[in-house]
Amino acid sequence: MDSEYNPDTGSPSEKRLVTSEQRVRNIADAVSEAIIMIDQSGIITFWNPAADKIFGYTREEVLGTDVLRLVARLEDAGVFMNRLNGLVETDIPPIPDQIERIDAVRKDGAEIALDLSASGISDEDGWNLILVIRDVTEQHSREEEIRRVSQELEAYAHTISHDLRGPLSTLLTSLDLLELALDDPESGATREEIVQMIRRNVTRMYERVTGLLSLAVAGRFPSEVETVEVRSVVAEVLEDLAGQIDERSVEVRVDEDLGSLVGNRTQVAQVFSNLMTNAIAHNGHENPVVEVLLVGREDGMLRFQVRDNGPGIPEDCMERLFEPFYTVGDTGSTGLGLSLVRKIVTSYGGEIDVCNDGGACFEFTLGDIAPG
Known part of the structure; x- marks a missing residue:
């Protein structure tokens, strides 16, 4: 596909060949699928513009380099090499309609999912593998x-x-x-x-x-969004839980500054209410303490902890703690509270984790909610 042609000295058959090759190149440049050709050593020898868009590399950056630079995992590398080895060993090109799903890596490091089909062509140097790739991320x-x-x-x-x-x-x-x-x-x-x-x-x-x-x-974008002062939300939750707090003689410690975020007040309250209810119900300490703390601000996110001084959470329960309907012990709860918390936290771009640190400690982040 890299023939050099002199229009003054070339024969009509050479002209037809060059015209045909140029037509093939034009087609390859126009399609939305990436078309990559590799030789028997796995070296990239052809790269069309669609491959630029999918992988983020230019033609000049990849020609002459190993195709394995594009794959995310060893098993995905096997897809390329199995097709290539089969082509060389059997002298029979693969069937183009056999599509395989692989994970690849863009130039910027992002992982992408691809559908790949392969076929083969031979020249004077042997077989070449042609890969037709569609981004299905x-x-x-x-x-x-x-x-x-x-x-x-x-x-x-x-x-x-x-x-x-x-x-x-x-x-x-x-x-x-x-x-x-x-x-x-x-x-x-x-x-x-x-x-x-x-x-x-x-x-x-x-x-x-x-x-x-x-x-x-819980994961949907709420109809009512405002700037929420988290400290005032926690104060309302404390009023709702006043009966449980008094009944169990719980000392509640809340940071004066818990920051603010853009979101739905009810959803933010659901997060703190569920975590604080658990901290009160499962404490069991002679002098129970529940703390609500702002422990960090990073990249527009607020990092909170809701912790208690109780016996903590059994290690064998940690993995399933956020599953719907899962409960620790016979508490009579629905087992939906922590699932709800995680779903809301995730919709606010945050994460939640739990550990035992002098009692149960739930640490989570919340940011401004965004549609989508």
């Missing part, structure tokens, strides 16, 4: 999100059917008892006891459904 991300949501929904369906079956069964039994008590006042359980049993189970189901609805909308 966005499609891959959507597929992963669909897969994640599908798995999440499957887990929800399984857990809901399990968790709601118990209260519903108890409700049916309670209604039978209530019917019996109405027919025969001497039957045993009082109507008041049965009504309380029904109330407890209806409340339990209501909390489950409410928690699921909160979790479902």
